[in-house]
Amino acid sequence: MTTIEDFTSQYGLVKKIDAFGYMDYLKSNPDAPRKHGKVVLVTADTPLKSVPRRRQDHHDHRLIDALRARGIDATAVLRQPSMGITAAGSKGGASGGGKASLTHPELIDWGLCGEMAAIAAAQNLLVSFAEKAIDEGKLDTILVPRVSEVPSRSLRSITVDAGKNNVAEKVVLTPTSELMQIVVLSRSMDELGKRVAAMIAGTKDGKPVQFGEFIDLWRITDMLADAVKPALTETVNGSPVYVHGGPFANVSIGIPTLVSVEMACALHDVVIVEAGYGTDAGAQKWLDIACREYGAQWPSAAVVVTRASTWRDDPELAWRYPFHVNRLEKLDIPAFPLINLWEGEDDQVPSLRETAAKLGFRDPIVGNLYRDGGEGLADQIDAFADVLANAAAPAARDSHRGMPLIDNVKWVAENAYGVPADRVVLKDGFLDSLGEASELCKDAGLSLDDLALVAVKSPATMTDNDRAPEAERTVTLKKVEVHAGAGLVHVNLTTSLTTPMPKIV
């Protein structure tokens, strides 16, 4: 009998799975045994800039440990952390800490099996191919950036071919690249190849030129042969955890690969999907991009992580967490608050429960997860486990395909950030940028309005002025960028950083 083991190979301390092959096998063998796991979105409050944040990823691990302690076959699917961010000195990584560690955190944090590096090399080779196309007169302007696995602020603005042609470029971190998005969204090598071929390399006389018109596609797909395989590791308690894909949540799509989640759903009953940063970032992108536009599974429940400080340290921003929880509930996603205590906060549990009750939340799950691990949660997750046990298979939601881009952004502003359409502001130059993007798409045989919207924003804010009273908050639209291969259109909001290149500390 063919099983997942036939698609799995050891890769040092972790395993790698040919997920494309396995999903293809299931498709061709509809009677093969498989599960139909439910997706749980683990997301978080929008982070406060003022306090160091423990990543919600830790909580994924603890939740699966807690679920598995109750006999539920649960797993988590995480994004691979950016080695650049780890290298830069942000201590976290995605591998947890304390009682919720993965078994091989050093591996996850420092490049895993080379997936990011392969994506970086392939994206950079695309740029080299584009340069060759310029030499050959097929292109006059390149629109894809080089990437670096390692941050360096001085790479934000560079001049290449210095002393001769002096071409201005910016270098971005690998997780921000279109190729990373393509790896996340593709369900087969064939789809991946087609998406790479459809990427707009640049322009010639103002008209878009796609990579498929001039590259040896096999060189790119050969480079990515292993990078498309999810890694399987486990928590220190032996719970399985898949790691695959790592786009940033604020400037990109912030979700693990679709194929890794779908494979996990075929293998487990509950699949916790880590949606990066706040509910306004990764979760919004899972729901509105992955589910609505790319056929991913609508979550059967959500866990929204926050800290005790949410209602204590920064009252002006205290509106955000309830907004997130309520938004998910309104979308028929049962949203469970998870409040992670730090040392010295145990005595605040009664008042936290009281606040949660006043806000109309479901009973929150509360614990010092670093200290106590998943075990500390096991007796608090009855309601959560009940919801998962009784949830019907979720229906697909409407696509926004064809909705005019500005309406689509306004829809996101209202639904995900709480800012109504009349307070969405178009910055000078936005309409020009929109017009250019629209023209570029048309010339490439696409409609801009058929692309899925990626809101490019700051990780720590939802609006132009989160601290203002609700009626004064605005969202400003700055510019538009097309990622035709990934099928995405980026709209930058005012506070966005388009070249995240952290400082080495």
Add this chain to the structure above:
Amino acid sequence: MTTIEDFTSQYGLVKKIDAFGYMDYLKSNPDAPRKHGKVVLVTADTPLKSVPRRRQDHHDHRLIDALRARGIDATAVLRQPSMGITAAGSKGGASGGGKASLTHPELIDWGLCGEMAAIAAAQNLLVSFAEKAIDEGKLDTILVPRVSEVPSRSLRSITVDAGKNNVAEKVVLTPTSELMQIVVLSRSMDELGKRVAAMIAGTKDGKPVQFGEFIDLWRITDMLADAVKPALTETVNGSPVYVHGGPFANVSIGIPTLVSVEMACALHDVVIVEAGYGTDAGAQKWLDIACREYGAQWPSAAVVVTRASTWRDDPELAWRYPFHVNRLEKLDIPAFPLINLWEGEDDQVPSLRETAAKLGFRDPIVGNLYRDGGEGLADQIDAFADVLANAAAPAARDSHRGMPLIDNVKWVAENAYGVPADRVVLKDGFLDSLGEASELCKDAGLSLDDLALVAVKSPATMTDNDRAPEAERTVTLKKVEVHAGAGLVHVNLTTSLTTPMPKIV
């Protein structure tokens, strides 16, 4: 019983071996079973620019197949090919072709297990650390280049922090980096760390500053945790082949890692070491750097690969191949010519044997290796196998440590290129460069003359004018560069390319 298996783990289609751990185990357990394999250097004629060249690496695979067919426990240790070169469109790679292929050529050619990428990331992180040191006033000039895994001619000269500080830089391919040299030369993680710490990051007020003075060394060594493990793959005939390290032979040291060769010698009776490019490049570097200065094993025999065209297509350069064979014989290394035929050259075998006899060579091994594989050689290697069976353990050779650098270069010019000391020319500026390097070393507490010499040269030439009559050939010295961490000093010869960054084809 502890065996090599305890240090081996599966890594997808290949195995990775904790060679540091195994060699450490053997050191602590002198009675543990082990072999004392003999080293065979496989090298080649200096390539002719005018014809496409099949890499001598192919012949390594075929030779071990031929030796193993006779019951000899032989293996080969190869360098990992530069993905950049493969990506650029040079078809070869290092994985052979036809009947001499490795089982997974696509893997070897396209990044193996991410070793090169990890070295690239670590070298780039060193540059980022150096930039931080500049911000903190600890450094004012950076002396280490960034590297790229992918070639792009426009990266040869770049300006970073463009529009602000406008700092000029060059980007080089990973295989040319000092960190790659350190990975090749280090026999433990501890040694590797010390060497990284000893690298000269740059200068402050003209005085050298070493990385150990300001970096978090663990971030670099964590990044390299897997990259220091040799990969084990095999030929299509099942012969074991180790792949580890990949410095270029013309601008760097052109040899696989010392630890991979030493591990192979503990596991097999005959270890074929691939020394890159011609005898004047990788072989010279194995002998004069690895053996003389770093305690590697002197070869018990050599195989010097050439093509039928050597004596046919370019008579002006025909002196080079006999020079190489004779040089090795003079060093008491039995040197076996291996003539690789192309299609349509079978009828030239008698005349090739005649020429070889006239030149006083040992009986050449002749065959169309692509077509016939190692089997075609099996009945021609009696003399070669006899030499290996009867060779005494080779003695260590004299170090050049302490020899004045100019004398050392003159010694190499005479011995490896056939140009006597009085025809070694110092280019304008060379003595200044020498003086600066000497001063830099002194300020770092080193003597320039204690560093091992790396001749940086063109891959296709041995002298300034290989086509001139012997008495007119010269070697010009251009500049000096110190790699204090690797313990090396580079001297650029006139025809050298210091930023090999091939064109994408």
